[in-house]
Amino acid sequence: MATAALCCKGIRSLKRKPLQRYSDVMFFLTMGGLSSCFVILILLLLIADLNFTSADEFLEALRKPEIRSAFRLTLFTCTAAAVMSVWVATPLGYLLSRFRFPGRQLVDTLVDIPVVLPPLVLGLSLLILFHQPFPFSSLFTGPSISADAEPDAGMKNAREGWILDEWLRNEMGFPVTYRWPAVVLAQFAVACAFAVRTMKVTFDQIDPRAEDVARTLGCSRGGAFMQIALPQASRGMIAAGTIAWARALGEFGPILVFAGATRFRTEVLSTTVFLELSVGQLDAAVAVSLLMVGMAVVVLLILRWLGADLTS
Amino acid sequence: MIEVSKLSMQAGNCLLKDISFRVETGQYAILMGRTGIGKTTILEAVCGLRSISSGAVLINHQDVTNWSPGERNLGYMPQDLALFSTMSVRSNIEFALKIRRIPKAERAVKVEELAGLLQIHHLLDRSTVALSGGEAQRVALARALAATPAALLLDEPISALDRETRLETQQLLKTVNRRTGVTVLHITHDEAEAEALADVRLQLEQDREAKTVRIRSSAT
Numbered sequence: 001m002a003t004a005a006l007c008c009k010g011i012r013s014l015k016r017k018p019l020q021r022y023s024d025v026m027f028f029l030t031m032g033g034l035s036s037c038f039v040i041l042i043l044l045l046l047i048a049d050l051n052f053t054s055a056d057e058f059l060e061a062l063r064k065p066e067i068r069s070a071f072r073l074t075l076f077t078c079t080a081a082a083v084m085s086v087w088v089a090t091p092l093g094y095l096l097s098r099f100r101f102p103g104r105q106l107v108d109t110l111v112d113i114p115v116v117l118p119p120l121v122l123g124l125s126l127l128i129l130f131h132q133p134f135p136f137s138s139l140f141t142g143p144s145i146s147a148d149a150e151p152d153a154g155m156k157n158a159r160e161g162w163i164l165d166e167w168l169r170n171e172m173g174f175p176v177t178y179r180w181p182a183v184v185l186a187q188f189a190v191a192c193a194f195a196v197r198t199m200k201v202t203f204d205q206i207d208p209r210a211e212d213v214a215r216t217l218g219c220s221r222g223g224a225f226m227q228i229a230l231p232q233a234s235r236g237m238i239a240a241g242t243i244a245w246a247r248a249l250g251e252f253g254p255i256l257v258f259a260g261a262t263r264f265r266t267e268v269l270s271t272t273v274f275l276e277l278s279v280g281q282l283d284a285a286v287a288v289s290l291l292m293v294g295m296a297v298v299v300l301l302i303l304r305w306l307g308a309d310l311t312s
Numbered sequence: 313m314i315e316v317s318k319l320s321m322q323a324g325n326c327l328l329k330d331i332s333f334r335v336e337t338g339q340y341a342i343l344m345g346r347t348g349i350g351k352t353t354i355l356e357a358v359c360g361l362r363s364i365s366s367g368a369v370l371i372n373h374q375d376v377t378n379w380s381p382g383e384r385n386l387g388y389m390p391q392d393l394a395l396f397s398t399m400s401v402r403s404n405i406e407f408a409l410k411i412r413r414i415p416k417a418e419r420a421v422k423v424e425e426l427a428g429l430l431q432i433h434h435l436l437d438r439s440t441v442a443l444s445g446g447e448a449q450r451v452a453l454a455r456a457l458a459a460t461p462a463a464l465l466l467d468e469p470i471s472a473l474d475r476e477t478r479l480e481t482q483q484l485l486k487t488v489n490r491r492t493g494v495t496v497l498h499i500t501h502d503e504a505e506a507e508a509l510a511d512v513r514l515q516l517e518q519d520r521e522a523k524t525v526r527i528r529s530s531a532t
Binding site: 207209210212213214215216217218219220223228231232 | 356360381384386388389394395396398407412455
């Protein structure tokens with residue numbers, strides 16, 4: 001009886017407070033209002049781009065041979081950078097996720113540097129790395145260089161030391177700077193950082209216990225990685241590749257500094273936008289921009305399909 | 313035969329000190345102790361998944377202290393089972409045999425034999441993802457037994473199951489032990505489970521002041 005009385009009293013005392021009634025509405029209005037600032041901005045940007053150009057202008061711009069060449073080079077370099085990124089990011093992500101080794105924190109921080117570094121600085125750093133004589137290298141390479149070259153040049157080379165770009169161009173026949181490999185390397189330097197993050201999250205989400213069991217069943221560490229961890233990480237690898245590809249597509253600053261913007265040689269779509277803008281061809285710049293938006297949307301859709309949790 | 317001799321190692325906040333015990337071939341040993349005392353750590357040390365500070369681990373009179381987990385020929389079943397989710401039940405079971413490059417026909421015979429013992433014929437071509445708790449338990453057991461291990465190491469194999477399946481699995485473990493003659497080291501919290509299964513009981517006890525853990529062994 002006492003309990004029933006208590007319940008009834010409880011029900012009688014229920015009253016809707018006007019403030020509480022509106023607090024949820026206010027919550028959604030405030031949150032929605034603030035969120036929509038960004039969403040509407042992006043939407044307006046896309047609408048403005050679409051409004052600026054017509055289908056004919058778009059197709060006409062894409063028929064230009066230099067833009068077609070840039071499109072082909074973009075597809076090639078982005079794919080190469082993405083494949084290289086996944087190759088490197090998979091073992092690195094695994095090591096960072098599974099092991100506590102000396103210097104792990106340092107490696108973890110170094111991986112993030114390309115993400116936070118201003119793009120132009122990254123390009124400049126690549127340029128300096130390839131063109132700066134390696135310290136103390138003249139001690140090892142000096143005599144051999146001076147033997148083949150003219151005495152004066154040899155002396156100069158020996159004094160300056162071993163230079164990576166010269167070695168690649170002269171000894172290996174594979175010039176990098178201001179050629180397409182520089183585009184790939186500039187894209188890889190940034191794309192790989194994102195791929196490593198994705199692969200680390202992927203392996204963090206995979207229970208290492210299955211690899212332990214595989215090892216007790218006779219596997220080596222390598223076997224457990226190849227047969228147990230890697231098959232489970234396949235979706236993460238596709239996600240890492242997709243993110244790397246998208247980052248490579250958007251890369252501009254490092255490419256401009258390290259690879260230049262030579263038409264039919266190192267021009268990718270991001271540099272096309274810059275080149276078209278610089279000669280006042282706004283229509284072509286917008287058409288190429290829209291093409292890149294389309295490519296990015298396709299990549300984003302693939303990512304969504306793979307599961308957004310892997311990219312967080 | 314499993315023998316642990318004067319094993320010392322850190323297990324979380326506790327220091328396992330001078331842990332020695334011996335489980336004879338074919339015996340069923342139950343390892344008990346309160347949560348966090350280091351039971352799983354000892355099991356992992358026997359498997360070779362954790363390195364020890366001092367002491368020795370012997371399997372069938374062979375000192376395997378510095379051997380890799382794969383060389384020890386043990387069947388390990390962790391608490392969460394850790395079935396290989398990208399493989400079918402059959403591939404899980406024959407995994408250890410494939411690693412040992414056993415021919416396909418021999419593998420098939422062994423899988424059939426284990427499927428008969430553990431009554432999982434109907435599961436062989438299914439994925440491991442949708443198995444019930446009891447089914448997953450049997451598959452993990454079959455996988456651990458496939459390469460005819462020197463000993464079976466079970467980390468709370470029954471605790472996550474409902475009462476009925478628990479009693480069933482308990483009976484099954486006893487049958488496996490008796491029919492295959494495999495030595496078993498089994499971690500549990502459950503007194504009734506220990507009562508039903510143990511040939512040997514090992515009890516981990518903590519010395520609170522010294523923060524060290526020692527072991528008491530008794531035959532039942």
